[in-house]
Amino acid sequence: MSYYENKQYVENQFKNWGDIVKREFPVGQNKTINVFITYIDDMVSRSLLEEQIIKNLIVNIRIAPPNNIDFLEPYNILVNGGVTTADIKETENIDDAILEVMSGNTLILIENTDKILIISSKGFPKRGVDKPENEIAVQGPKEAFAESLRINTVLIRRRIRSTKLKCEQLKIGKISQTDVALMYIENKADKKLVDKIRDKLNNINIDMLYDSGYLEQYIEENKFSPFPQIQLTERPDKTASGLAEGRIAIVVDTSPFVILLPTVLASFYQASEDYYQRWGIMTFIRIIRYIAGFMAFALPGLYIASTLYNPSMLPTELVLTMASARLKVPLPTVVEIVILELIFEALREAGTRIPASIGSTLGIVGGIIIGQAAVDANLVSPMAVIIISITAICSFAIPNMALVSAYRLTKYFIIFMSAVGGLVGFVSGLLIVLLHIAGINSFGVSYVAPFSGVKENRYNKIRDTILRFPYITNDKHNFFESLEEDNNE
Numbered sequence: 132m133s134y135y136e137n138k139q140y141v142e143n144q145f146k147n148w149g150d151i152v153k154r155e156f157p158v159g160q161n162k163t164i165n166v167f168i169t170y171i172d173d174m175v176s177r178s179l180l181e182e183q184i185i186k187n188l189i190v191n192i193r194i195a196p197p198n199n200i201d202f203l204e205p206y207n208i209l210v211n212g213g214v215t216t217a218d219i220k221e222t223e224n225i226d227d228a229i230l231e232v233m234s235g236n237t238l239i240l241i242e243n244t245d246k247i248l249i250i251s252s253k254g255f256p257k258r259g260v261d262k263p264e265n266e267i268a269v270q271g272p273k274e275a276f277a278e279s280l281r282i283n284t285v286l287i288r289r290r291i292r293s294t295k296l297k298c299e300q301l302k303i304g305k306i307s308q309t310d311v312a313l314m315y316i317e318n319k320a321d322k323k324l325v326d327k328i329r330d331k332l333n334n335i336n337i338d339m340l341y342d343s344g345y346l347e348q349y350i351e352e353n354k355f356s357p358f359p360q361i362q363l364t365e366r367p368d369k370t371a372s373g374l375a376e377g378r379i380a381i382v383v384d385t386s387p388f389v390i391l392l393p394t395v396l397a398s399f400y401q402a403s404e405d406y407y408q409r410w411g412i413m414t415f416i417r418i419i420r421y422i423a424g425f426m427a428f429a430l431p432g433l434y435i436a437s438t439l440y441n442p443s444m445l446p447t448e449l450v451l452t453m454a455s456a457r458l459k460v461p462l463p464t465v466v467e468i469v470i471l472e473l474i475f476e477a478l479r480e481a482g483t484r485i486p487a488s489i490g491s492t493l494g495i496v497g498g499i500i501i502g503q504a505a506v507d508a509n510l511v512s513p514m515a516v517i518i519i520s521i522t523a524i525c526s527f528a529i530p531n532m533a534l535v536s537a538y539r540l541t542k543y544f545i546i547f548m549s550a551v552g553g554l555v556g557f558v559s560g561l562l563i564v565l566l567h568i569a570g571i572n573s574f575g576v577s578y579v580a581p582f583s584g585v586k587e588n589r590y591n592k593i594r595d596t597i598l599r600f601p602y603i604t605n606d607k608h609n610f611f612e613s614l615e616e617d618n619n620e
Contacts, residue, residue, distance in 0.1 A: 176254030218251035280384035432545035440553025
């Protein structure tokens with residue numbers, strides 16, 4: 132299309148946009164050439180726009196002698212060094228150019244040419260690198276991802292300075308046109324897996340993509356499972372470590388969380404700090420996490436099964452103590468546990484939404500005063516409060532909140548099975564959960580790998596799961612890479 136057709140098309144597309152800037156002005160000594168500039172206010176760098184683009188077009192051409200005007204025409208001024216920005220693109224597709232404007236770049240139309248110039252001028256407000264809020268580590272880097280795609284990819288590249296680290300950029304969302312980066316290390320990540328994930332991303336048909344959580348739900352394979360099959364992380368060091376293991380990272384613009392896949396259950400029990408401290412203490416901590424993870428969903432059901440159906444499992448003195456404490460409690464044990472669990476869920480949700488300035492007050496009032504008052508009023512037994520408190524503490528010992536959420540749902544299933552069948556129901560519930568977990572696959576990798584789904588060298592592959600062996604005996608960075616080889620055989 133001609134200059135005037137492109138200009139009219141741009142004006143029609145940006146009709147009723149209060150924040151769009153459209154400016155046409157003549158350049159040259161005789162002011163015979165029109166230039167049309169379009170950008171979104173406050174999404175561009177004003178200093179670059181004024182000093183490098185507008186100044187060069189208006190001043191440099193006018194001060195040129197007449198015999199040089201052909202050489203210093205606007206198009207050549209911009210393309211041949213008139214703008215110091217490193218990224219100048221030419222296109223003849225006006226729709227692509229409009230998309231660039233909505234990404235924070237500047238569109239320039241020049242009379243007498245059908246070429247369209249796109250100058251990289253992004254300067255929109257963005258949050259800088261901050262400390263992690265969810266994946267806190269006592270020792271190790273204190274950097275977390277931000278909402279900017281480029282900041283996040285740079286944080287990863289700072290840790291992996293290799294030409295083999297690839298970064299493919301896609302756009303997802305018919306309306307939002309959100310930038311998404313697919314990152315992997317060549318010869319580490321399985322090529323078939325990279326192709327599979329790329330195809331999945333290209334085939335996503337949605338209008339808007341706001342966050343990586345949206346993307347997670349679209350690409351996971353077992354959509355009805357409560358267990359997370361994709362790992363989200365806000366830590367660049369954890370992402371770099373995953374890439375070195377042969378995993379794939381998906382970075383979504385406007386999201387401070389990066390997707391890591393494939394994922395196994397053991398990944399959710401691992402924290403970045405595990406590799407910054409000595410192996411002995413971190414092995415002990417990991418064992419504590421696994422025990423806490425089991426208690427987080429199994430302890431209430433075990434309490435119900437042992438007190439209602441199988442009190443003979445417990446010491447006689449403990450049974451008598453619990454029985455005497457429940458003499459004046461009007462509620463059945465199952466109802467008592469469920470009500471306390473639901474109250475704690477409400478407290479947890481309120482603590483998440485409440486302003487930080489009064490969060491401690493909620494903990495004191497909800498967790499201590501109300502609990503003590505309920506025991507004193509004989510509405511609940513002290514043992515039930517202890518069980519619920521231990522369950523809550525154990526859930527906080529798990530490093531990944533997505534797995535904690537899955538255990539929160541699983542816990543009610545175990546309570547139901549224990550209430551119906553006692554110890555037999557409790558064990559049956561555990562077996563059902565275990566069978567479900569064993570049947571999950573994350574992009575071709577067994578969810579319970581390397582304990583299942585691995586054909587060879589299983590001993591070498593479990594050295595970084597429940598236990599954390601010394602680095603001299605453990606090549607951590609071959610874990611997922613070797614799992615892919617096993618699954619491709």
